[in-house]
Amino acid sequence: xxxxxxxxxxxxxxxxxxxxxxxxxxxxxxxxxxxxxxxxxxxxxxxxxxxxxxxxxxxxxxxxxxxxxxxxxxxxxxxxxxxxxxxxxxxxxxxxxxxxxxxxxxxxxxxxxxxxxxxxxxxxxxxxxxxxxxxxxxxxxxxxxxxxxxxxxxxxxxxxxxxxxxxxxxxxxxxxxxxxxxxxxxxxxxxxxxxxxxxxxxxxxxxxxxxxxxxxxxxxxxxxxxxxxxxxxxxxxxxxxxxxxxxxxxxxxxxxxxxxxxxxxxxxxxxxxxxxxxxxxxxxxxxxxxxxxxxxxxxxxxxxxxxxxxxxxxxxxxxxxxxxxxxxxxxxxxxxxxxxxxxxxxxxxxxx
Amino acid sequence: xxxxxxxxxxxxxxxxxxxxxxxxxxxxxxxxxxxxxxxxxxxxxxxxxxxxxxxxxxxxxxxxxxxxxxxxxxxxxxxxxxxxxxxxxxxxxxxxxxxxxxxxxxxxxxxxxxxxxxxxxxxxxxxxxxxxxxxxxxxxxxxxxxxxxxxxxxxxxxxxxxxxxxxxxxxxxxxxxxxxxxxxxxxxxxxxxxxxxxxxxxxxxxxxxxxxxxxxxxxxxxxxxxxxxxxxxxxxxxxxxxxxxxxxxxxxxxxxxxxxxxxxxxxxxxxxxxxxxxxxxxxxxxxxxxxxxxxxxxxxxxxxxxxxxxxxxxxxxxxxxxxxxxxxxxxxxxxxxxxxxxxxxxxxxxxx
Numbered sequence: 001x002x003x004x005x006x007x008x009x010x011x012x013x014x015x016x017x018x019x020x021x022x023x024x025x026x027x028x029x030x031x032x033x034x035x036x037x038x039x040x041x042x043x044x045x046x047x048x049x050x051x052x053x054x055x056x057x058x059x060x061x062x063x064x065x066x067x068x069x070x071x072x073x074x075x076x077x078x079x080x081x082x083x084x085x086x087x088x089x090x091x092x093x094x095x096x097x098x099x100x101x102x103x104x105x106x107x108x109x110x111x112x113x114x115x116x117x118x119x120x121x122x123x124x125x126x127x128x129x130x131x132x133x134x135x136x137x138x139x140x141x142x143x144x145x146x147x148x149x150x151x152x153x154x155x156x157x158x159x160x161x162x163x164x165x166x167x168x169x170x171x172x173x174x175x176x177x178x179x180x181x182x183x184x185x186x187x188x189x190x191x192x193x194x195x196x197x198x199x200x201x202x203x204x205x206x207x208x209x210x211x212x213x214x215x216x217x218x219x220x221x222x223x224x225x226x227x228x229x230x231x232x233x234x235x236x237x238x239x240x241x242x243x244x245x246x247x248x249x250x251x252x253x254x255x256x257x258x259x260x261x262x263x264x265x266x267x268x269x270x271x272x273x274x275x276x277x278x279x280x281x282x283x284x285x286x287x288x289x290x291x292x293x294x295x296x297x298x299x300x301x302x303x304x305x306x307x308x309x310x311x312x313x314x315x316x317x318x319x320x321x322x323x324x325x326x327x328x329x330x331x332x333x334x335x336x337x338x339x340x341x342x343x344x345x346x347x348x349x350x351x352x
Numbered sequence: 353x354x355x356x357x358x359x360x361x362x363x364x365x366x367x368x369x370x371x372x373x374x375x376x377x378x379x380x381x382x383x384x385x386x387x388x389x390x391x392x393x394x395x396x397x398x399x400x401x402x403x404x405x406x407x408x409x410x411x412x413x414x415x416x417x418x419x420x421x422x423x424x425x426x427x428x429x430x431x432x433x434x435x436x437x438x439x440x441x442x443x444x445x446x447x448x449x450x451x452x453x454x455x456x457x458x459x460x461x462x463x464x465x466x467x468x469x470x471x472x473x474x475x476x477x478x479x480x481x482x483x484x485x486x487x488x489x490x491x492x493x494x495x496x497x498x499x500x501x502x503x504x505x506x507x508x509x510x511x512x513x514x515x516x517x518x519x520x521x522x523x524x525x526x527x528x529x530x531x532x533x534x535x536x537x538x539x540x541x542x543x544x545x546x547x548x549x550x551x552x553x554x555x556x557x558x559x560x561x562x563x564x565x566x567x568x569x570x571x572x573x574x575x576x577x578x579x580x581x582x583x584x585x586x587x588x589x590x591x592x593x594x595x596x597x598x599x600x601x602x603x604x605x606x607x608x609x610x611x612x613x614x615x616x617x618x619x620x621x622x623x624x625x626x627x628x629x630x631x632x633x634x635x636x637x638x639x640x641x642x643x644x645x646x647x648x649x650x651x652x653x654x655x656x657x658x659x660x661x662x663x664x665x666x667x668x669x670x671x672x673x674x675x676x677x678x679x680x681x682x683x684x685x686x687x688x689x690x691x692x693x694x695x696x697x698x699x700x701x702x703x704x
Contacts, residue, residue, distance in 0.1 A: 075571055152614060209618045220619055221616065223618065227615060229611065230611045230615070232611055240610065242611065242637075250581075256584075259583070262582050262594050263582070266575065267572055285584070285592045
């Protein structure tokens with residue numbers, strides 16, 4: 001199923017980028033017409049014709065046609081998707097980090113002893129420049145204070161409430177609106193073809209689970225993320241509950257992604273989608289299996305409609321979602337497909 | 353859905369134990385007739401009529417009937433099952449421990465430095481009485497040497513090979529034959545009613561995954577067990593693989609069961625089945641949710657057809673699978689249902 005076109009096809013496809021100006025499709029994300037058996041010609045309507053779209057169609061055809069030598073039994077059809085930068089916007093800062101920063105005032109209200117203590121004092125000051133200089137240790141202190149110490153039910157309620165109102169400043173839209181329509185179509189198309197679609201994210205597993213069903217149609221048990229421990233106990237009425245503990249079980253990024261996949265799924269995926277070095281090992285692990293395998297990387301090369309960053313292909317080097325030239329070269333060498341947001345996607349967001 | 357009959361109903365049901373002598377049903381476990389929509393009157397054919405069977409039927413009726421106040425949406429239908437002593441035989445010793453002991457000679461052949469070292473020397477001597485005196489530390493050394501240090505693929509091959517030939521001495525049968533037919537019927541009946549059925553075992557997650565699909569119809573991603581870490585790396589040809597590490601992530605027993613359920617599933621079960629104190633917290637956690645919840649405990653009270661141990665109800669006290677009177681009393685107090693193997697099950701094993 002590997003495409004014969006090298007990733008440099010991206011440059012050639014700029015010739016047809018005018019297609020991006022086509023009117024957006026009506027966006028009923030979970031409409032029956034999308035969920036029912038989608039034919040190949042109807043599939044992926046927000047994708048321009050090209051190597052990326054074709055790689056997806058070819059993979060699905062090869063693995064679902066019983067007559068194909070690359071047929072994959074339904075039980076084994078597993079596809080994994082990074083979230084930040086692959087399914088939704090990750091710039092200028094990961095959504096979950098925004099959540100944690102926004103959550104600090106409520107935590108300090110409950111624990112006043114933190115008010116004068118760093119890094120909390122800086123967060124409360126609202127000094128964005130000072131926050132940008134936080135060390136990893138500072139960030140970990142903020143994550144621990146805002147993501148642990150409460151019951152799993154309380155955490156879900158807190159995150160749900162925030163997600164219902166917090167907005168991305170550039171689009172003035174809820175974060176859960178900033179989901180890529182073409183990737184939702186891939187999720188639906190794969191599920192229509194009996195693939196189980198998993199999120200495999202460096203973000204917190206419990207955070208993503210709060211909205212994964214509603215936003216992506218992915219249930220909590222199919223979210224693999226950075227995992228913290230919980231502690232079983234009883235409330236004052238003797239009712240059992242779980243408390244989120246500041247104990248890291250698995251950092252689901254880089255090599256942690258295939259490790260998390262084994263832990264949570266126990267099988268090697270047949271398809272994997274990412275957008276940065278954090279996804280490299282997941283794609284390598286996926287590609288290491290026999291038969292047809294689909295490995296794809298989203299390249300953010302559309303500053304006008306979203307963001308442009310690499311530094312592959314001379315795009316700006318940013319701290320979030322690094323896509324270095326070495327990853328681009330590995331993709332080319334291994335037959336992975338690079339998706340150009342600018343050229344492969346007619347529409348970027350679900351709300352367009 | 354809670355039954356009004358107290359667990360003491362078990363004693364009354366000894367009156368109808370003659371039903372156990374009825375001829376066994378033809379045992380095509382995965383026959384279409386079982387998997388297709390099973391009516392309530394056809395369900396659970398290996399169960400005698402009584403409080404236990406009725407509790408299962410009532411629970412399924414209440415949670416799947418849209419007109420019921422206790423209706424549960426399909427997405428949320430989660431049922432969890434302990435394995436050892438709940439789905440298959442756990443006496444006289446857990447199957448996985450037998451595997452680890454049997455595996456020692458092969459490990460020593462690869463690592464001769466272990467040959468003279470304890471506890472390996474004792475295992476090689478075959479002295480069962482000395483082995484029975486192993487400390488927890490001894491057992492951990494054996495588990496680490498036989499369950500870790502190899503690739504996940506090699507481990508699966510080793511365990512598969514052993515399972516294909518190793519036999520339980522009492523029945524001279526493969527361990528995977530020593531599965532309880534009535535519990536397989538519960539798994540099928542719940543799945544027929546759109547429940548996801550998970551194993552939640554103190555046993556090793558990767559060990560149970562080797563045979564869970566074949567034996568229980570439960571795929572690897574629905575096996576929650578004691579979890580070890582893996583390490584991503586590359587072989588000499590640059591091919592990526594995972595090595596099983598001697599790093600415990602979660603001991604999926606006692607309080608670890610609800611913690612493992614949250615980690616792997618992210619939802620509270622509506623039904624949970626166990627047979628010992630190791631399952632207590634899982635049943636408490638399940639029962640702590642709103643609406644209809646089904647909590648059941650298998651009591652091994654049939655020395656003739658299987659084993660009899662408690663010490664609840666005056667049964668012998670054994671080290672494996674303790675069911676103390678305190679658990680029996682908690683079941684009675686919380687409306688959990690105790691299953692009497694002797695009285696509730698017409699047939700014990702799938703091969704009868």
